[in-house]
Amino acid sequence: MADTVFEASPDTMIDYDSSQQGDLRTEEMLINMGPQHPSTHGVLRVVLRTDGEMVLEAIPHIGYLHRCAEKIGEAVQPYQYVPYTDRMDYLAGMNNNQAFSLAIERLCGIEVPPRGETIRVAFAELNRIASHLVSLGTYGLDMGAFTPFLYCFREREMILDLFEAACGARLTYSYITPGGVHDDLPASWVERCLEFLDYFETKISDYNNLLSFNHIFVKRTSRVGVISIDDAIGYGLTGPCLRGSGIRWDLRKTAPYDGYENYDFDIPIAKPGGTDEIPEGVIVGDCWSRYWVRVLEMTESVKIIRQALGRLPNGDFIAPKMKNIKLPEDEVYVEVENPRGQLGFLVAGDKSAIPSRVKARGPSFCNLCITEKACKNVMLADVPAIIGSIDVVMGEVDR
Amino acid sequence: MTPEEVCQILKSEFGEAIEDALLEGAHPCAKVAAHRWGEVATFLRDDSRLRFNLLRSITAIDMLADDKLACVYDVMHIPTDAPAELVTTTIIFAVRIEVDRNAPSIPSVASLWPAADWHEREAFDMMGIDFPGHPDLRRILCCDDWVGYPLRKDYDFPLEYHGIPATTEFELTNPRH
Numbered sequence: 001m002a003d004t005v006f007e008a009s010p011d012t013m014i015d016y017d018s019s020q021q022g023d024l025r026t027e028e029m030l031i032n033m034g035p036q037h038p039s040t041h042g043v044l045r046v047v048l049r050t051d052g053e054m055v056l057e058a059i060p061h062i063g064y065l066h067r068c069a070e071k072i073g074e075a076v077q078p079y080q081y082v083p084y085t086d087r088m089d090y091l092a093g094m095n096n097n098q099a100f101s102l103a104i105e106r107l108c109g110i111e112v113p114p115r116g117e118t119i120r121v122a123f124a125e126l127n128r129i130a131s132h133l134v135s136l137g138t139y140g141l142d143m144g145a146f147t148p149f150l151y152c153f154r155e156r157e158m159i160l161d162l163f164e165a166a167c168g169a170r171l172t173y174s175y176i177t178p179g180g181v182h183d184d185l186p187a188s189w190v191e192r193c194l195e196f197l198d199y200f201e202t203k204i205s206d207y208n209n210l211l212s213f214n215h216i217f218v219k220r221t222s223r224v225g226v227i228s229i230d231d232a233i234g235y236g237l238t239g240p241c242l243r244g245s246g247i248r249w250d251l252r253k254t255a256p257y258d259g260y261e262n263y264d265f266d267i268p269i270a271k272p273g274g275t276d277e278i279p280e281g282v283i284v285g286d287c288w289s290r291y292w293v294r295v296l297e298m299t300e301s302v303k304i305i306r307q308a309l310g311r312l313p314n315g316d317f318i319a320p321k322m323k324n325i326k327l328p329e330d331e332v333y334v335e336v337e338n339p340r341g342q343l344g345f346l347v348a349g350d351k352s353a354i355p356s357r358v359k360a361r362g363p364s365f366c367n368l369c370i371t372e373k374a375c376k377n378v379m380l381a382d383v384p385a386i387i388g389s390i391d392v393v394m395g396e397v398d399r
Numbered sequence: 400m401t402p403e404e405v406c407q408i409l410k411s412e413f414g415e416a417i418e419d420a421l422l423e424g425a426h427p428c429a430k431v432a433a434h435r436w437g438e439v440a441t442f443l444r445d446d447s448r449l450r451f452n453l454l455r456s457i458t459a460i461d462m463l464a465d466d467k468l469a470c471v472y473d474v475m476h477i478p479t480d481a482p483a484e485l486v487t488t489t490i491i492f493a494v495r496i497e498v499d500r501n502a503p504s505i506p507s508v509a510s511l512w513p514a515a516d517w518h519e520r521e522a523f524d525m526m527g528i529d530f531p532g533h534p535d536l537r538r539i540l541c542c543d544d545w546v547g548y549p550l551r552k553d554y555d556f557p558l559e560y561h562g563i564p565a566t567t568e569f570e571l572t573n574p575r576h
Contacts, residue, residue, distance in 0.1 A: 063539060071549060229479055236453060246482050247482040253487055269482075331424065332425040333455075333458075333493065344456050344473070346458045346473075348460060357458070357460050359458040361455060361456035369514065369516060399540075
């Protein structure tokens with residue numbers, strides 16, 4: 001056996017030119033994508049049943065980042081729980097703090113001073129821009145465009161600097177807390193922020209030139225992963241994923257909180273290709289539409305921040321005596337518009353200072369459940385495009 | 400439409416199945432009998448006055464003192480007739496279902512709202528509530544061989560999992576779980 005030598009001879013080689021071509025058979029194959037995979041945005045595992053290049057079925061498996069956040073909520077006081085909400089959607093810490101704080105305020109009937117409310121709005125919108133910048137950049141990475149990622153992070157870095165100046169943290173802020181915000185703005189912060197907004201507004205066209213209207217990017221994302229309005233609502237999609245299907249729905253308009261009713265801004269939605277500046281070939285509900293809604297939302301957030309800083313009232317920034325508050329025997333469910341959709345907190349009290357139940361309804365968790373439907377009978381290369389366009393943060397999916 | 404009016408409509412339609420209308424608190428909801436939940440849910444979604452098409456969340460709550468488990472369903476109406484128009488009002492509502500803690504079972508609504516699929520799996524995983532009619536009821540956040548239901552108030556914190564010891568701090572500090 002040892003001296004058997006295999007040699008390729010012309011008659012053992014496959015003859016691609018003969019009639020055998022029609023007999024090429026493909027087999028079904030199970031491919032495990034993740035939990036460690038660059039384009040699943042965290043520890044998401046998707047099991048793909050493929051036939052050649054076609055994905056017949058994609059089943060997501062989650063829970064790799066489960067940290068018992070809801071159980072911890074039953075062991076600590078509300079102001080101690082705020083840092084845990086930071087670690088849910090870690091790209092939008094401010095918005096998470098805001099949602100939980102609002103739930104506690106509604107439960108206990110706490111009034112936030114006007115200055116605290118206005119600062120909250122400005123920070124929530126700054127965080128929305130920062131979060132969308134990461135979303136844009138990493139989505140470009142998924143599609144093979146490396147450069148826009150660096151540009152997006154350059155601007156995000158400036159927002160993080162602004163956050164650091166105000167609260168000392170760059171990612172997990174715990175700045176917004178029940179009753180208001182835990183510190184006042186430092187000196188000349190408003191001027192620095194306005195300076196950044198002036199700079200940032202000119203940069204959005206850069207992203208569009210680099211990525212949004214890039215021919216390859218449009219080809220990879222348009223007409224892919226189309227989600228109809230009925231599916232989007234049925235599966236509980238919210239935020240840019242829902243507006244990407246063409247519904248003008250935003251909690252900041254329908255159920256305003258923290259005084260959003262006093263601000264003038266638009267809710268961008270997806271439109272078919274050919275209208276406005278949208279490239280031909282785009283249809284409402286596809287991956288490009290969801291991406292585009294995020295780009296447009298950044299401009300709207302800039303508008304809101306300018307208004308908030310322009311009317312910043314003087315006075316207290318937090319309601320007095322916010323520690324050791326007794327929670328009434330009642331429950332409350334509050335939702336806010338996070339960068340990723342509607343983040344809800346259900347908090348139940350039992351006359352002690354510690355809640356008896358804290359439930360977080362993460363928009364990423366709800367948005368992700370459409371994966372199985374959206375990734376049916378698509379090309380293998382479209383799976384990262386679809387998952388990336390939903391823009392999930394696994395910290396919030398698993399909590 | 401206010402939650403009171405929704406409760407009125409439900410009461411006139413289902414009578415006994417609506418056990419109570421809990422309207423005083425910060426989270427107004429109707430208490431519905433578990434065995435009629437399938438019909439009530441279909442009505443909530445399809446009735447032309449209500450059309451609650453968005454299931455926002457399902458929260459399982461442990462009521463250890465009453466020996467019961469509760470599920471709170473939060474629903475919302477999103478108008479779809481003119482999607483490009485800005486919506487400034489909405490109807491929100493909630494339904495509370497309480498079941499026996501020893502044999503908790505609530506009919507699944509995953510066929511009505513696909514969003515319920517994962518929420519029900521989470522309630523099953525964390526609280527051990529059974530949802531008959533669910534297409535694929537298995538654990539979602541914990542691993543498949545996990546023992547117990549972590550969010551129950553009487554849950555015993557495991558000190559070991561497949562030979563991996565849990566934190567030794569646990570015995571020292573004994574946190575309230």
